[in-house]
Amino acid sequence: MAELTAAGPGARRPAASRILRVAGPLVEVANTGRIAMNDLLLLGPAQVPAEVVALTTSRVTAQAYEYTGGLAPGQPCRPLGHPVTARLSPALLGGVYDGLLRPLATAGDRLAPGTATGPAPGPRWRFTPAVATGAQAGEGTAIGEVCTEGGQRTRVLVPPGRGGEVGHVADPGDQAEDAVLAVVGGTEIRAVTDWPVRRPRPVRERVPARHPLTTGQRVIDLLFPVARGSTVAVPGGFGTGKTVLLQQIAKWCDADVIVYVGCGERGNEMAEVIADFAELPDPRTGGRLADRTVIIANTSNMPMMAREASIHTGATVAEYFRDTGRDVVVIADSTSRWAEALREFASRTGELPAEEGYPAGLASALAAFYERAGAVRTLGAGPGSVTVLGAVSPPGGDLAEPVTAHTERCVRGRWALDRDLAYARHYPALSWSQSFSRDADVLTADPAGRDTTGRRAAVAGLLAEADRLADLVDLVGAGALPPPERVSVLAGRLVREGLLQQSALSANDAHCTPAKTAALADAVLAVVARCRSLVASGTPPEDVERADFTPLLRAREDAGPDDTAPVHAARDTVLTALGGPR
Ligand SMILES: Nc1ncnc2c1ncn2[C@@H]1O[C@H](COP(=O)(O)OP(=O)(O)OP(=O)(O)O)[C@@H](O)[C@H]1O
Numbered sequence: 110m111a112e113l114t115a116a117g118p119g120a121r122r123p124a125a126s127r128i129l130r131v132a133g134p135l136v137e138v139a140n141t142g143r144i145a146m147n148d149l150l151l152l153g154p155a156q157v158p159a160e161v162v163a164l165t166t167s168r169v170t171a172q173a174y175e176y177t178g179g180l181a182p183g184q185p186c187r188p189l190g191h192p193v194t195a196r197l198s199p200a201l202l203g204g205v206y207d208g209l210l211r212p213l214a215t216a217g218d219r220l221a222p223g224t225a226t227g228p229a230p231g232p233r234w235r236f237t238p239a240v241a242t243g244a245q246a247g248e249g250t251a252i253g254e255v256c257t258e259g260g261q262r263t264r265v266l267v268p269p270g271r272g273g274e275v276g277h278v279a280d281p282g283d284q285a286e287d288a289v290l291a292v293v294g295g296t297e298i299r300a301v302t303d304w305p306v307r308r309p310r311p312v313r314e315r316v317p318a319r320h321p322l323t324t325g326q327r328v329i330d331l332l333f334p335v336a337r338g339s340t341v342a343v344p345g346g347f348g349t350g351k352t353v354l355l356q357q358i359a360k361w362c363d364a365d366v367i368v369y370v371g372c373g374e375r376g377n378e379m380a381e382v383i384a385d386f387a388e389l390p391d392p393r394t395g396g397r398l399a400d401r402t403v404i405i406a407n408t409s410n411m412p413m414m415a416r417e418a419s420i421h422t423g424a425t426v427a428e429y430f431r432d433t434g435r436d437v438v439v440i441a442d443s444t445s446r447w448a449e450a451l452r453e454f455a456s457r458t459g460e461l462p463a464e465e466g467y468p469a470g471l472a473s474a475l476a477a478f479y480e481r482a483g484a485v486r487t488l489g490a491g492p493g494s495v496t497v498l499g500a501v502s503p504p505g506g507d508l509a510e511p512v513t514a515h516t517e518r519c520v521r522g523r524w525a526l527d528r529d530l531a532y533a534r535h536y537p538a539l540s541w542s543q544s545f546s547r548d549a550d551v552l553t554a555d556p557a558g559r560d561t562t563g564r565r566a567a568v569a570g571l572l573a574e575a576d577r578l579a580d581l582v583d584l585v586g587a588g589a590l591p592p593p594e595r596v597s598v599l600a601g602r603l604v605r606e607g608l609l610q611q612s613a614l615s616a617n618d619a620h621c622t623p624a625k626t627a628a629l630a631d632a633v634l635a636v637v638a639r640c641r642s643l644v645a646s647g648t649p650p651e652d653v654e655r656a657d658f659t660p661l662l663r664a665r666e667d668a669g670p671d672d673t674a675p676v677h678a679a680r681d682t683v684l685t686a687l688g689g690p691r
């Protein structure tokens with residue numbers, strides 16, 4: 110496979126070696142010299158890829174990324190002299206890959222593991238040059254762009270650390286995948302480039318993350334917004350809706366590229382995502398959603414070992430598209446399954462276990478992943494960002510367990526999914542009391558410039574007040590509360606059912622534009638305000654409670670995703686039914 114055999118940056122070319130010992134996924138080979146930590150080896154006649162995890166002057170221990178059945182002492186080993194490397198290409202968009210970025214075949218609802226044989230025929234694309242011979246081009250400068258079959262345009266950049274005078278530029282028009290598109294300072298530049306997955310790609314500088322990423326999920330965009338370039342953990346017990354929520358975001362958020370890393374999750378779920386994305390149109394471009402998506406699948410039926418690499422591979426692909434000037438979102442589902450792979454690695458290599466059997470390096474491994482997020486000025490000086498959203502599946506819903514606890518320290522936001530809300534079929538089951546967003550303070554306006562702080566504070570206030578009263582209501586019943594507090598209980602219900610709940614299964618409600626979110630929030634706030642003033646001026650609270658709020662509660666499903674007029678109409682119907690204050 111081209112990805113694995115291509116010499117990465119700084120290749121050393123060590124001599125061929127032999128297998129000495131095979132113990133499950135751990136394989137020992139003779140050290141022929143010039144082999145280094147994290148280097149990639151190809152083992153046996155089947156060329157099973159493996160990564161060096163320990164070495165002495167005579168022996169090298171490697172962790173195989175695939176099933177080691179059939180490998181035996183004496184068989185050949187080919188050290189590649191470079192670490193695990195991803196072959197980055199504009200053609201990645203729309204594809205499905207394994208943890209080492211090898212294309213996967215889908216068969217029905219199953220995904221077949223990637224194999225190391227048979228190079229796929231390279232794509233051709235249309236090249237448009239942007240520089241002329243004799244010009245100066247520094248690192249990160251676009252020498253032109255290629256347009257792939259899906260119609261996506263991707264800039265071709267001078268790689269990090271290179272630059273100089275442009276000696277040659279290819280003619281505009283169709284070019285093969287591996288064609289030299291320019292020669293800059295003596296370096297041949299192709300649209301396809303290799304990068305070691307564990308090394309973050311350099312940027313000119315990091316800039317503060319200040320622009321909102323609209324996810325299309327009201328509870329997030331309104332109460333716990335995320336900035337482009339930020340990081341969010343999504344912890345939630347078994348079946349609380351992590352996968353559905355992250356898939357909704359992958360489908361509807363306003364990023365340019367989505368890298369969806371399915372890490373140790375069920376194969377049929379991944380196959381569903383792939384089928385869905387192939388069919389759904391992208392609301393922003395009119396093309397297919399798949400054309401802005403890169404799927405990296407390392408499902409529970411695939412070898413555990415490539416799972417560890419898959420998260421770094423995902424981050425590397427995201428950084429590559431960021432460097433071409435895009436806003437990228439990386440979704441990792443689930444980082445807990447990834448941490449389990451770390452634990453298995455550690456126990457096999459005899460590392461001393463720390464908390465709950467995880468290696469002592471768990472916290473720094475998580476931090477290394479989340480640190481690859483950020484809003485940046487790229488080497489070419491343009492803006493770009495990588496936002497990282499990671500699901501966490503704490504066993505038994507225990508938020509104090511190591512993966513959840515260490516993740517907390519690396520992220521700027523938490524969307525905690527609550528089991529009680531999920532049981533009550535309140536979806537997304539995002540807990541407003543357990544979630545937070547450190548980006549909320551800087552995200553004071555939505556992309557259309559509408560102020561969001563006032564609405565956010567008003568809605569959060571209503572929810573907090575209703576929560577405060579909930580225990581009392583359970584104890585004495587709502588009827589025993591003073592009239593203003595009865596309105597607060599009612600307000601909590603209207604916010605939850607009319608605004609925060611969002612059905613992933615309804616065409617109108619599955620995603621929501623900032624305009625509709627604002628309209629729904631304002632409608633609920635207006636109705637609550639009217640209820641308050643009615644009660645304040647003497648209307649019995651039971652009369653207010655008996656009013657028909659159905660139009661308001663149904664507005665989210667009755668109005669299209671970007672439709673505000675039916676929301677205003679529903680608000681007016683309810684206000685008219687309530688009547689004015691006496
Ligand atoms: N937004 C939603 N709208 C409608 N139904 C939902 C929504 N979110 C979750 N569900 C329901 O909850 C079920 C479980 O959700 P999901 O598979 O996303 O949970 P999970 O947290 O990823 O579970 P696991 O811990 O097993 O990975 C879904 O099959 C679906 O029926």
Ligand SMILES: [Mg+2]
Nearest residue numbers: 351352353374
């Ligand atoms: Mg899941």
